[in-house]
Amino acid sequence: MNPLLFGLFAFLMLAFGVSVVVNRNPVASALSLVVSFLCLAALYVGLDAYLIASVQVVVYAGAVMVLFLFIIMLLDLKAEERRKFNKLAVGGGALVSLAFAAQVIGVLGKFPKGNQPFPTLKLPPDETLNDIQKVGESMFSQHTLPLQIVGVLILVATIGVIVISKRELK
Amino acid sequence: MTITLNYYLLVSGLLFAIGFAGVLLRRNIITIFMCLELMLNAANLSLVAFSRFNVGPDGLPNFNAQVLVFFIITVAAAEVAVGLAIIVALFRARQTTHVEDIASLKF
Amino acid sequence: MSAAATTTPVQMVNVQIDGVWMQFPKGTRVIEACKQAAKLIPHYCYHPKLTSPGNCRMCLIEMGTPKMTPDRKPVIGADGKPEIAWIPRPQISCAQDVSEGMGVRTNSPMVQECRKGVMEFLLINHPLDCPICDQAGECKLQEFSVEHGNANSRFLERKVKKPKSVELGPRVTLDAERCILCTRCIRFMQEVAKDDVLGIVDRGSFNSIACHPDRKLDHNYSLNTVDICPVGALTSTDFRFKMRVWFLKETPTIDVNCGTGSNITIGTRENRIYRITPRDNDAVNGPWLPDSHRLNFKFVADPKRLTAPEVRPQLGESKPGWQQAINLAAEALKKNSGKVAILASGRATNEELFLVSRLASALKASVVDILPRTGEADGMLIAADRNPNTTGAKLLGVATGKLAEIANGIRSGSITALLVFGEDATNAGLTADDLAELDALVAMDILPSATTDKAHVVLPSSAWCEKRGSMINLKNRIQRLNKAVIAPGSARDDWEILRDLIFAISGSNGLHSIEDVFKAMASATPTLAGLTLSRIGDLGVDLNNRELPSAGHVVPPTLPTL
Amino acid sequence: MAYVVPRPELTLKEKAYLPSIISGLKITFGHFKKMLQGKTKVTMQYPEEKWDAELPEYYRGAPTLVKDDHDRERCVACQLCEFICPPRAITITPEEIPAGERFEKVEKRPAEFKIDMIRCIYCGMCEEVCPEQAIYLRKDYAITGITRGEMVHDKKKLYELGGVFKGLVHKWNPEK
């Protein structure tokens, strides 16, 4: 991936990620998250994962975040903006996160494989990478059982949501 | 200057740290939930990066990692649906989405 | 109520009105009795404050006396009440007193027939110029014609032409065609104004109201004839053709031209005053009002009115906002604390004077007084004291009689700052040079004067009809002023200006509305204890023999001192 | 009294909804086709074609003031129209006719008479209420202007639009 584009999208993604955390207004948080996810999708494209990028946008930006926004608006959270941050929690949380980031950097410094440049792909001439087909093949042959389990999980989740959101639990 | 795997892992780690920080210091359930999503996506980014940098003998990326990402996204979507339903139910009962206001186990 | 009601114990008589037996004091006129029984009888010539000539015939009723047995005993009917022998012809109710066992029918077929006939006669020569008549809308002829008259005229002959637009006097115009010859105006001039200039001339169909030759209707109460004229025959030259009465918004308030405090109604439309009419209050002015007071409202709409605060250049700020002007004034006054004199006005309301006294104590003012204003009393409604609120000023300790000390103080240098409130200081023995000597001169007024010309800070305030408040008249009656129009430009209510001045000088005082000021004043002044602005009511409260608040009455808590 | 409208029993065809959609589409297409073929023609091409000649007697256009056969303003500024006007479009400033003028006997006339045509709703109540038969709704309907000020008709404009209206108002006849 081009370093310029990588830098741009990585920076935007992290910046909007920070904005998710620091924004008091939940709607602003949610929209920042959407932008962050879109940048993430761009990074996926840079990694030649077109399918994952599309699914990221369709599922996260198109469905999950709309759902978030929908709920935030429905609940009408006005009190949140007036709340004061707990200074101790802020300090502690920031400290733990910084420690974690430092650790990541430290570990990565000792990870020799991490310094390899982009490996080139060997593709037949006149053909682009058909990742959909490959992912599909992998999913439906090697990972059939997990796929089934995920299917059942979604069914359970659907039923669960319907039960939870019924007004009176009987 | 070339982009190596470490760059991706670093960005992924930072994104995770940001999400983690959000979970620790925000008190609004919905924001916490969003930060969780952020963390999941950080993991996804590492996975996709690993996939791309692990080119197999056939000259193609290792798609197993991408399948895993696919599963993660699916599970995350299901989790969001259930989680938001719970939040709505909670809000109906308590009129708040603030974790500090929800201290009792049973209501 | 009849006038004799209060003195001797009155004898009550039983009267049957439209089948209902009621009791009235002896001497009550039948028309008044019916009015008290909520049976309004149409009338033109009758006026409760004038004699009854009985010439309009509109108040005809059917009347009866007790039926008598041959031995002069009343016949008692089946219901235990005396039976009534009805007189076969109608009687006028205005010239008839009630008597024992009398019966009255105010709405019988005969009465209705009579009224219809009378209306038809009255309208024979009446022109159909309601569209231009100023009385239209409050015209008794219109009203009763609708209620009792015919829809169509049967009169085919030519109407009698009489003089129109006759100048009876400087303020009254006559339209003889519209006159129904009720003679209310003649009787008013004879009996109330005691200036017998009006009369009826010519005969028959041609008789009409006229002035005595060589005389004019120029009495100072002449406009009251316009008020009592039931039709549009007499009209006010000042108000003539200016505005239709149904557009006027009526605000009940009081007159401020003299200490009497006559009750008036101000007619306004779109923030402009069109006329002032008396408002009935037997304890003050009855239904009358002198012309000089009635027409003294033109200055309110004067184009020279002060509309924005001004500051003399040496204090900076050529076009200050209110806050700046007040701050500058407060600063200038504070600098001269202890050497301040306040010239207040007897035209100010109690609330304003109360705030003036507070301001005086905040500034440690050495002299506070009002400017006395005297004229000639006319023996009727105009008092010699032309300040409407001298009593209030005395009550609140603002009128001290130390006016002369101001001029002396300035000349001797013991007074270096002067606050002039609604007056021209040059009328108080001060010269323009004296004013120029002052360190600080703050003037509040509505029109420019010699004082505002010299003042360092000019604060435009509101005229009497632009504000609310209370005043106490010479008979010790507290009455309310109401707001009829809005002050021009950015001029503000006087009490607000004073409140802000006090605020700028000595900090918050918790006064947010005129009601708050009245409350604070009432709790600081025993005479006013228990009163509020709304309890004063439209007719005022007599402070002489007022029922003091009962034991359970909660006195409003005293506000923190300023 | 409450009356419950019974819901009609739907046949399967109606429940399926699509056949009804198709029949609806057929109807609209029929209109579309006829219009294209020029078979329907109800629209009037306004500035070229006008309806002026066929305006009914009772048409209510712009309100105007009229003069009588002696060139006298009929309006006496009674302000009844100002009072009745529902959108308060009328503003009248009355004045006394000075002595010595031809119609001095009438005594009163409007010094200014303004109708704000932006406000006017052409209800005709002013015409109905006028005791002097001075205000009439005429057949002008294209009242246009570029500024708001232009849309306020003053006395001059109102008389220009209204013109002379013959017929006697009895009151001002000196013989009667």
Next chain:
Amino acid sequence: MDFITSIPWALIAWSVAKAVFVIFLVVLPMVSYTVYAERRVSAAIQDRVGPNRTGFPTTLLGFKKDMQIILGGLGQPIADAVKFILKEDFTPGGVKKFYFWLAPCLAMLPLVSLAFVPFGSSLFGEKMVIADINVSVLGVFAVTGVGVYAIVLAGWASNSKYPFLGGIRSTSQMIAYELSMGMSIIPVLMAQGTMQMSHIVQNQADNGWTLLPLWGHGLSLQSWLLLIPFGISFIIFAISVFAETNRLPFDMPESESELVSGYHTEYSSMKFALFFLGEYTAMIVGSSLIVVFFLGGWHMPGIPDGDGNGGLAILRELPHWILGLVNITCFFGKVAALLVCFIWVRWTLPRFRFDQVMKLGWLYLFEIALANIILTAAIIAFTSK
């Protein structure tokens, strides 16, 4: 600085040029003339005339009459645009300003999804699609899915009851119908075996349209059996497109009579125009998708593509750029025909009630689409060797 030089500037420039060409010379005029067509067609359906006299404003230069251009009224969209730009653009007090401005910008987002749509075969050897990627179908859905933010934000940022209700309704409606839309297209993708739109169109050109399998491999039992699920897919997809574009009978978010035109109540001037244009852009995108998936894209039986393949032998002799242009014309001709159908339906049907809309989406279309996938799978499994 190798990473700057490594950027394929030429490719970017060329893509931008294509995008600009498509957006400004094709789509935007198409959008504005769709609005015009809507007005004329609706007028004709209601026995009226519609805008028929906007011409060159010669009256401004002092002439008696405006000059009519060919068919009177064709200048209407231009006049509308001028009017929208010149109108006062006010922002009501109390709105959340940033989002209030952001929303109309997002409303034009559907335009982006046109980048994935192949609108012609090839012209001068250049493929007539801006971004020919292997997941272009998913890409289109991704972009249209993000389009809902415009309405949600507009409704929320207006800080007013009715726009908010409109926004909420729209969100739920769009989520509901996006599902059935995506599900309904799966049978077509299953049969075509690709997610790349240009391939889907090429397949149809070679083997018969999805709904018209009359040549190539299309003349097989499988294709004919598959017509059943494809027909169902087509109907569901078309209905979902109506719902996604908020067109009648599904214009819940607007509902003039109940919600005072819903989410854009507080908008005026150009900001309002963007919503308006966004709706028509979405319509064009929807029609393009129907054309690509079901009606053979740019292909017309008998006409060769831009490289001179297929079609009638005589026509292959023509210069290839003419063929390329004809292909583009065919595509937009089909889209235009569908747009007229959109308009036609709008002026025929009354609006659904909101509960009916949701019921139709969740209870019928979604389930039928799911069953349809299984049916397709069964047909493919049992008929292929």
